[in-house]
Amino acid sequence: MSSSVQRKRIRKSPAARRAEIVDAAAAVALTEGLECVTLRRIAEELDVRPGLISHYFPSAEDLVAEAFGSAADGELDTLLPARRPEGTSSEHLARFFVRATGEAYDAVSRLWINARHLSRYRPALRERVVEQEAAWRERLTDLLRQGVERGEFRTDDPEVTSIQILVVLDGLGAHANTETGGRPEAVTRMAVTTAERELGLAGGTLGPPPVSP
């Protein structure tokens, strides 16, 4: 009756199986946390035996690192698509802030906190975190640079500005696990405010204007 009682083996190509494992691990990492990415948990997810996961990832730590990398990659792509066929830089940046401030982003904030903490003990994960930090920074820097070229933004150093924006976002996301009540609007708006200030934009260009009486 239940499909969980599966006896028959399903044999897949190494590439396909590996991808399947990484996908499942990334999903678990994003929803339940990186410490739930265990051989048993992922095996259960795919309805295979734990030994199989070990076969593809002889060290469990590598799977955890891969899970984070994959999840972060995916999030970055929806947050700041590499290809931006149409729209102004301001529009792209505004969309970025909408996504990165919405409640749906909490899961991503949690993942980053998770990874940043766990990387204290796991070198393989730490490497991935450093990689992803660079990737996110570069992707945002690219967008800012494009805006500068188009004359939309004005900043001496797009990279410094993008780091500043990301620092504020990290600070806002830090509370994703504890946040209870609402925050003052001046706090919620900090990321947008920072961007507008550092890019020489008028208030309200990148998001809802501060306080409408």
Place this chain on the structure above:
Amino acid sequence: MSSSVQRKRIRKSPAARRAEIVDAAAAVALTEGLECVTLRRIAEELDVRPGLISHYFPSAEDLVAEAFGSAADGELDTLLPARRPEGTSSEHLARFFVRATGEAYDAVSRLWINARHLSRYRPALRERVVEQEAAWRERLTDLLRQGVERGEFRTDDPEVTSIQILVVLDGLGAHANTETGGRPEAVTRMAVTTAERELGLAGGTLGPPPVSP
């Protein structure tokens, strides 16, 4: 020979023993991380049997929460002393930034990341984190309010300003476990810059001035 081979029991008052346990747990939390606060680890630290720790903390989670609370309390007191007999508010705030930006603060940043993440799974710890967030916010708000009263600072809402400063500090501290190279000065200075801007102070009032040619 070795003092670790201790047979003789040392019987202490419950209050003293409990305090001793919490102190040891706080120290381990600060240096090795909250996941190292285990019955066995703390027992070893005090050269007693694990069962004794269980006796004082029937649930290990409560010990972890207590360890974080104690460590955070201690750090807050050296960072923002409640009693400020002498000196201007600017001086106190400047000292705060020196401490909260120095390399010695990395351990504290790590502890906060640790606690914020772990509180995802442990309700008792989460409560403590929320408590400490409030305590830190209030302590900083008090300092800002005092500065406003004395005419040193100018801000509409000291609490909002203090949250903004703390958000930036959280953002800067987020990388305590991965930081490799140096950061641009404009990033390092973000906390001070934010404070100066939001408090209507001239650049350089609260820390080393930006870029000396």
Place this chain on the structure above:
DNA sequence: TTGCTTATTGGTCGCACACTCAATAGCATG
């Protein structure tokens, strides 16, 4: 000094984890 309260021990249990490896069976290939 004796006795009593209770802080402390030592041992045990069950659980979840990563890791190992010989045996097995799916499936593409001929």
Place this chain on the structure above:
DNA sequence: CATGCTATTGAGTGTGCGACCAATAAGCAA
């Protein structure tokens, strides 16, 4: 249809964790 390669299983190892509890002895009070 038979065969060989190898993806997959099943079973077992060792570790560290929290929790539990009866037995023990430290040190205070009588």
